Structures are given as C-alpha cells and as structure tokens.
Amino acid sequence: MHALQEVLRRAQKNGVALGHFNISDFVQLKAVFTAAQKLEVPVLVGASEGEREFFGVRQIAALVRSLREQFDYPIFLNADHTHSLQGAIEAARAGFDTIVFDRSALPFEENVRQTREAVDALKAINPAILVEGEIGDIGTGSEIHEEEPHVANQLTSPVEAKQFVEATGIDVLAPAVGNMHGMLQSMVQGDTKKRLDITRIAEIKSAAQVPLTLHGGSGTDDEDLRKAIAAGINIIHINTELRVAWRHGLEEGLAKQPHQVVPYKILPFAVNAVEQVVSSRLQLFNTQPRASEARSETLLQR
Ligand code: G3H
Numbered sequence: 087m088h089a090l091q092e093v094l095r096r097a098q099k100n101g102v103a104l105g106h107f108n109i110s111d112f113v114q115l116k117a118v119f120t121a122a123q124k125l126e127v128p129v130l131v132g133a134s135e136g137e138r139e140f141f142g143v144r145q146i147a148a149l150v151r152s153l154r155e156q157f158d159y160p161i162f163l164n165a166d167h168t169h170s171l172q173g174a175i176e177a178a179r180a181g182f183d184t185i186v187f188d189r190s191a192l193p194f195e196e197n198v199r200q201t202r203e204a205v206d207a208l209k210a211i212n213p214a215i216l217v218e219g220e221i222g223d224i225g226t227g228s229e230i231h232e233e234e235p236h237v238a239n240q241l242t243s244p245v246e247a248k249q250f251v252e253a254t255g256i257d258v259l260a261p262a263v264g265n266m267h268g269m270l271q272s273m274v275q276g277d278t279k280k281r282l283d284i285t286r287i288a289e290i291k292s293a294a295q296v297p298l299t300l301h302g303g304s305g306t307d308d309e310d311l312r313k314a315i316a317a318g319i320n321i322i323h324i325n326t327e328l329r330v331a332w333r334h335g336l337e338e339g340l341a342k343q344p345h346q347v348v349p350y351k352i353l354p355f356a357v358n359a360v361e362q363v364v365s366s367r368l369q370l371f372n373t374q375p376r377a378s379e380a381r382s383e384t385l386l387q388r
C-alpha cells in the first residue's frame with residue numbers, strides 16, 4: 087500500500103488529521119518540516135499551480151524527496167488545485183505523491199468526466215498516486231480578502247459526494263462544508279472565525295466512504311476543526327495563515343537589522359514565524375487525542 091494511503095488510514099483510525107501546508111519557497115518548506123519533525127507527526131506540503139511555477143515543479147519534488155530520504159521522514163508532496171490535465175501529468179511525472187484535480191468550477195457532469203479522465207491518466211503514470219477531486223464552491227485565493235468572497239451557495243450534498251466518488255474513482259474528496267479559501271482582515275486579527283457544517287461533514291463521510299480534505303483551513307474556529315476531524319476530515323489545508331506569518335517574520339528580520347544584507351541572517355525570522363503557526367496547527371490536528379508514545383509509534387510504523 088502507498089505510504090501516504092497508510093498514513094491516512096492510521097490518521098482515520100487514531101481520530102486525527104494530517105496537516106497540509108502550502109509552500110512557495112524554501113523558507114516555508116524548512117519551517118513546515120522543522121515543526122513536523124519536532125512534533126514527530128507526518129506532514130503534507132502542497133504547491134498550487136502558481137506556487138509550483140515559482141518554485142519549479144521538479145525542484146520542489148527533489149527537495150521534498152531529499153528530506154524524506156535523508157531523514158527517513160513521512161513528508162509528502164501534493165500538487166494542489168491543479169486545473170489542467172497537463173499540469174497534473176507534469177506533477178505526477180515529477181514524483182508528487184498526490185494531486186488535487188480541481189474542476190469544481192465546472193458543472194457536476196463535466197467535473198465527473200474530466201476527473202475520471204485525470205484519475206485514469208495519473209494512475210497510469212504512478213498507480214500509487216492519490217487523486218483528490220473537488221465539488222462545490224469554496225472560492226479562490228489564499229489571500230487577505232477585503233470583503234467576503236462571493237461563493238455560490240453550493241455546499242456539497244452527501245448524495246452528490248457518493249455519486250462523485252463512485253463515478254470518478256478518486257481516492258480523496260474535498261467537499262464544500264462552510265469552508266472558504268483565504269481570510270478576511272477580521273480573521274487575521276482573530277475577531278471572526280470561519281464556521282463549519284459538522285453534521286454535513288459526518289453525512290458526507292458516511293455516504294462517500296473515502297478520506298476527506300478540508301480546504302481553506304486558515305482562520306477556522308479551533309473547536310469546529312476538532313469536531314470536523316471527529317466527523318471524518320482526514321487532511322486540513324492551511325495556506326493564508328502561513329503567508330501572513332511569513333510576511334510578518336520577514337518584516338521583523340528586516341526591522342531588527344536595518345543594514346543587514348545576508349539572507350541567512352534575515353530569513354530565519356520568517357522561518358520561525360511560519361514554524362510557530364505550523365506547530366500550533368499540527369498540535370491541534372494531529373496530536374489529539376493520541377498520547378505522545380503513540381505518536382512516535384505511528385511515525386515508526388509508517
Ligand atoms: O489549498 C489550499 C488551502 O485550501 C488553503 O486555504 O488559505 O484558507 O488556508 P487557506
């Protein structure tokens with residue numbers, strides 16, 4: 087069985103979720119890896135099409151692979167929100183462990199047809215690759231939004247979730263359950279939180295019977311995240327919170343050393359800021375309710 091598939095199975099059994107963190111540079115990768123390593127939990131890093139374009143598809147794959155091999159560590163790589171089959175194939179060939187094939191903006195039947203086609207093409211390249219499909223509208227852009235983004239009132243129904251999984255053969259499903267990409271300014275300040283439809287998550291899980299991913303995790307109410315995991319969420323995506331921390335860390339590094347030009351003396355501030363966020367999210371997602379001994383055991387049994 088694929089190592090990531092097995093890690094997901096264990097997460098489900100242990101009532102925890104894998105943290106998925108988007109990265110677009112080595113500062114963020116270093117921060118995510120360090121935080122996971124200190125907590126001894128498996129971790130997923132993701133790169134969307136834009137993030138991959140900046141980093142380089144094969145370059146990010148090579149870096150993640152080097153960490154996995156050198157440290158014998160369960161760190162996995164996801165091609166996040168991939169809108170074209172060509173982009174998905176490029177990532178699969180580069181060695182990504184999983185692909186989010188996102189045609190959720192299309193009408194349901196067309197989304198099914200294209201996702202089915204992608205599953206077949208990607209499994210032909212790597213039979214162990216996991217393909218995630220998406221239905222419903224959760225908006226776009228891991229950024230700070232000036233106002234509430236307009237999302238179609240399209241929460242995923244358990245019936246269409248089951249139908250989508252069966253018709254496409256996807257391994258993982260990303261539903262719309264009250265989640266949304268990006269954060270409002272009030273969320274960055276901690277004044278408001280995203281809230282989730284927990285009952286819907288439980289119903290989708292029981293209908294679809296596959297691992298579920300929660301996108302748009304930044305700024306979500308902690309208690310809702312705990313309940314979402316208990317209801318069947320297995321992977322949680324966080325991006326905007328990392329980007330905010332990255333910027334603050336960088337600003338701090340520059341402000342504290344106004345004349346400094348040495349990158350490795352400035353960038354550790356950004357690494358630390360991102361690491362704090364990743365660490366606190368991983369503690370919420372993946373260290374409860376297990377005891378730390380069980381954590382080490384899971385890590386060793388990957
Ligand atoms: O795929 C990436 C995520 O869903 C991140 O969403 O920026 O709201 O955390 P976020």
Ligand code: ZN
Nearest residue numbers: 267301302323
């Ligand atoms: Zn997403």
